Amino acid sequence: MKRRRFLTSSAATLAVSPLFSAVAEAKEEIIDIHQHVNYHGRQNSEMLAHQRAMGMSKTVLLPSGSQLARESTHLGSSNGLAARVFGPGAAQRVAAQYPGEFVWFANEVPDIETTKSELERWLDLGACGIGEQKFSVECDGKEMRQIYDIAKAYGVPVLIHFQHGKYNHGFERFHKILEAYPTVNFFGHAQTWWGNVDAKHEPTDLYPKGKVTPGGITDKYLSDYPNMFGDLSAGSGLNAMTRDLEHAAGFFDRHQDKLCYASDCADTVGNGSKCSGAGMRDVIRDLVKDPAARAKIFSGNAKRLIKGLA
Numbered sequence: 001m002k003r004r005r006f007l008t009s010s011a012a013t014l015a016v017s018p019l020f021s022a023v024a025e026a027k028e029e030i031i032d033i034h035q036h037v038n039y040h041g042r043q044n045s046e047m048l049a050h051q052r053a054m055g056m057s058k059t060v061l062l063p064s065g066s067q068l069a070r071e072s073t074h075l076g077s078s079n080g081l082a083a084r085v086f087g088p089g090a091a092q093r094v095a096a097q098y099p100g101e102f103v104w105f106a107n108e109v110p111d112i113e114t115t116k117s118e119l120e121r122w123l124d125l126g127a128c129g130i131g132e133q134k135f136s137v138e139c140d141g142k143e144m145r146q147i148y149d150i151a152k153a154y155g156v157p158v159l160i161h162f163q164h165g166k167y168n169h170g171f172e173r174f175h176k177i178l179e180a181y182p183t184v185n186f187f188g189h190a191q192t193w194w195g196n197v198d199a200k201h202e203p204t205d206l207y208p209k210g211k212v213t214p215g216g217i218t219d220k221y222l223s224d225y226p227n228m229f230g231d232l233s234a235g236s237g238l239n240a241m242t243r244d245l246e247h248a249a250g251f252f253d254r255h256q257d258k259l260c261y262a263s264d265c266a267d268t269v270g271n272g273s274k275c276s277g278a279g280m281r282d283v284i285r286d287l288v289k290d291p292a293a294r295a296k297i298f299s300g301n302a303k304r305l306i307k308g309l310a
Contacts, residue, residue: 034262053270061091065109131159157185162192189231194240233262256293
């Protein structure tokens with residue numbers, strides 16, 4: 001059957017691929033490495049229904065840090081990851097209530113006196129990573145280096161939101177961190193991470209359109225550093241994969257060992273045009289023809305990188 005794809009809005013809404021039978025979909029293991037508790041006020045029951053509707057086998061819950069008014073949180077306007085997300089305690093409780101479906105990360109604002117003790121406390125209680133780190137700091141500064149030191153000591157990954165002018169500044173310098181912390185695995189996420197699949201990316205264009213010029217910083221990080229991985233979530237990830245489907249097919253093939261499925265969508269339905277998670281799931285199903293490669297992106301890479309998922 002001939003594949004048809006079309007973009008219907010700036011959100012890159014996708015037609016569902018007919019290439020998968022219902023039986024094949026039911027057998028496919030999919031792990032979502034990026035979801036939140038109370039995402040824009042969404043209730044736990046709605047989040048659970050959303051993940052089940054998308055067919056998720058397991059989900060990683062990423063909490064916020066402490067609710068503080070300081071420069072790193074934009075004087076409080078970015079508290080709750082700028083989305084009213086609850087902290088590690090809430091993520092821990094959901095994971096305890098549904099142990100077969102959820103695991104959770106630790107998180108904390110990186111530039112406060114109690115950052116180290118708080119992260120260590122949550123990691124000792126069972127958190128299996130750190131993130132989503134989404135604060136107004138330099139990605140290679142002393143505050144974030146403390147985060148990376150803790151991740152190194154505990155053997156857990158760090159998930160980072162890169163957004164030009166707002167969060168984790170200095171993306172073009174992040175190679176210094178990858179070189180300084182070769183035993184720490186990093187997940188790149190968000191607008192600046194995904195915009196930079198394009199070698200001609202304009203930093204202020206957070207959702208670029210059109211054909212991709214190969215050789216962007218993101219592509220180089222994934223190719224050159226064994227400890228750099230990609231979080232495929234959100235409108236930014238979906239946009240990067242749908243703006244140029246030919247490039248995306250090659251990108252998936254080239255980095256099949258470095259990419260992890262993720263949703264980071266706040267809707268309550270789990271399908272349709274407003275669900276970026278369902279959109280990315282269907283893009284992967286449509287463009288990644290090799291079942292072994294698709295299995296790695298959907299679940300294998302996440303199980304290899306995040307303790308508690310295997």
